[in-house]
Amino acid sequence: MLEASHLECVRGNRTIFRDLSFAVRPGDCFRLTGPNGSGKTSLLRMLCGLLSPTHGTIRWHGAGIETLGEEYFSSIAYVGHRPGIKDEFTAMENLQVSSGMRGIEISRKAAASALERMGLGGRLHVPARFLSEGERRRAAIARLAVNHSMLWLLDEVLTSLDRFAVKTIQLLIEDHLDAGGMAIVATHQELNLSSGQSQRIELAA
Amino acid sequence: MSNWYRYASPVNLYPLASRMIPWFAIPAAILLAVGLYVGLFVAPTDFQQGDVYRVLFIHVPAAWMGMLLYLLMALYAAVGWAWNARASSMMASALSVTGALFTLLSLITGGLWGKPTWGTWWVWDARTTSTLILLFLYAGFISLQSAIDDPRRADRAGAVLALVGVVNVPIIYFSVQWWNTLHQGATIRIASATTTMAAPMLAAWSIMVAACWFYSVAVVLGRLCCIISDREHLEVVR
């Protein structure tokens, strides 16, 4: 369970948000909305441990994430603006490498099935530089399927994707939530999850 | 004591710093004038080196300042990084330029001393070469900070570089000494020029060192004020 209390974000001389608190429990999905510049990306990066809040704490199962370090990282998966895909690798290789870099070897079969699930079945062995942006995004999201992390932190993963891809990702998130996972998704679009209403964190400008 | 923490904020530091400047600038000017007078006119002509040795009254203090300011700069930068204290990092940036200029001054005055004494403007001995490398270290720090647009990132990156530099300084010094003995280069020992120091020489010396310190404080505080007003978008209140 993730608890954020009284988070404050100051960038340069601007206070982006302050006194933000929320708790995420297994099965919860939070939709993060707000205009551009309202701090959605900053908040997600704080939850990743990539940015320190100027004020407030983030706790995972009661312990602060700075003290947990690697233990917390093994529980999260982050897909940000930069997809984390190397152009020189194929979608398959990207998936295997990213998993290997977490210290877990996955079989080619497992990687292939995750990519097929994301609709990349026919594009497994194409270098990522030849994939469209939507396909690259889907290859990045395939990481989530093999990661087995509890908390997913997704930043604008639905933009410029076609309806089929959006549906695929929604199904992926639903399955994750049903299995007791948690997700915080920054998106302008409605999530339309069948497992009920997702809660909202609205960041004001 | 807790009152002093106010000054960790650059905005609060600014008025204090700008008020302090005259307290250091005026004594600096006085000390410089007195020191130069004693050094140029009162101290006797050295029987070995004539009047040229007087350049050392600037050269040696400048060299010391160059080295000391580097250490100070690294210290402020490290504190600014470790405690996320912007004012401390700004101090480091302010120190960097003064330190570099003193180092450059010591190289130039070293040449002015060297030409009449040894016949060359430049000699590749251990001390001169180490001073040159110190100047390169300053240049690296200054260029790194000016190349990075985000001020906080520039502060932290500078801190890492300054710390790496400080750790390297003894190694660099040792390697240059080793290199010098390997190639049996000229071992110009400036210390030899000061073995017999008459009282006026010693006086001039001390006064010049003090002048350099006061000057440094005044100039660094001045630059610090510029940096603060730049980064905190303060109106300069005259």
Next chain:
Amino acid sequence: MKAASHLVMFRWLLRREMILAWRRKSDMISMLAFFVIIASLFPLGVDPDSRLLRYMAPGVVWISALLASMLGLGSLFSSDYTDGTLEQMWITPQPRLLIVAGKILAQCLLTGMPLVLISPLLALQFGLTSSEMRFLAVSLLTGIPVLNLIGAIGSALTIGVRGGGLVVALIVLPLCIPVLVFGAGGNLSLVGAVLALTLVFAPWAAASALTIVVED
């Protein structure tokens, strides 16, 4: 067991770097060509007198290796930063120090070792005997890792910065002077000492520098 996963990660990291280097072969080849060209400039610019060449050979080869290594440095972390793989590495449950050490090791093997392997060719051009050639190669073998270690710090500090390669060179070259002096001067034990010191400090400094950039 944690150590097992660290090993898996390290293996995959090295494999990743090797494949990437192979798919960007031209980078390595340019660097080797640069190495040879710079070294050849010295006899052209100075004097091809064979006694002089033999005398300057270690220094010239060392300086050329230093400058050629500078070339490879810029891209050590920058492409990973741009496509987001660096921040992904930063939030894995793996020790960051190990990741940085792995990247530097890969860089050393992929860019440094080819320089060592080509150095005998240059040694030939400069008229060194075979024992001198071997000695030079060994000194490069011990010293080039130092260049890569220090260079990694410079590269990490300057990710995405204006002026790119020049700023890195300005930062890194003064710090490489000790190893240049000891290496060209032929004192292997001193090079080894610098290597030992750098091995201890540099990965930590590079990791700190990366933290500054990634945790923005």
